[in-house]
Amino acid sequence: MIRQRATVRVLCGLILVGTMTACSDSASPTGPTGGPSGPVSPQVVDRTYTLAIGQAAAVPDGTVEVSFKRVVKDERCGSAANCIAGRVFEATLEFDVSYHKDGGIKITMPIQLSTDTAKAARITGYTVSLEQLAPYPIGSAAFDGLKPEDYRVTLRITSN
Secondary structure: OHHHHHHHHHHHHHHHHHHHHHHOOOOOOOOOOOEOOEOOOOOOOEEEEEEEOOOEEEOOOOOEEEEEEEEEEEOOOOOOOOOOOOOOOOEEEEEEEEEEEHHHEEEEEEEEEEOOOOOEEEEOOEEEEEEEEEOOOOOOOOOOOOOHHHOEEEEEEEEO
């Protein structure tokens, strides 16, 4: 009987400590992400964004933003087209990447990603990867009459 009461008290104590830990504010200045007394841990980012031309995606802390500017060329071989074997068929896309350099200066630079050769770029602690470009042409992009507003790009932004 005494042993059962002791076990119940220990279990209640563990539940109370677990509840208090779960309710604590980990975003406080002295929490695990650092604060005045220690370095801030880098934020882990692994997100996917789907953008139309003119739209932008930003990492949660706002340090990097990627804007989809335009489709430079779309020479992908359509799903119903007869394509020449061995020829590279790709689409090239242009983006503006903005980030804050030391001292808060905002830097914006253009980058190009392609569906075949240059699928990723590293920018100040992050990697921007081209995952998909839609729609996929049936014949060729020109033949299908694709317009700039038709395109949607799926990007993945990850921290290095």
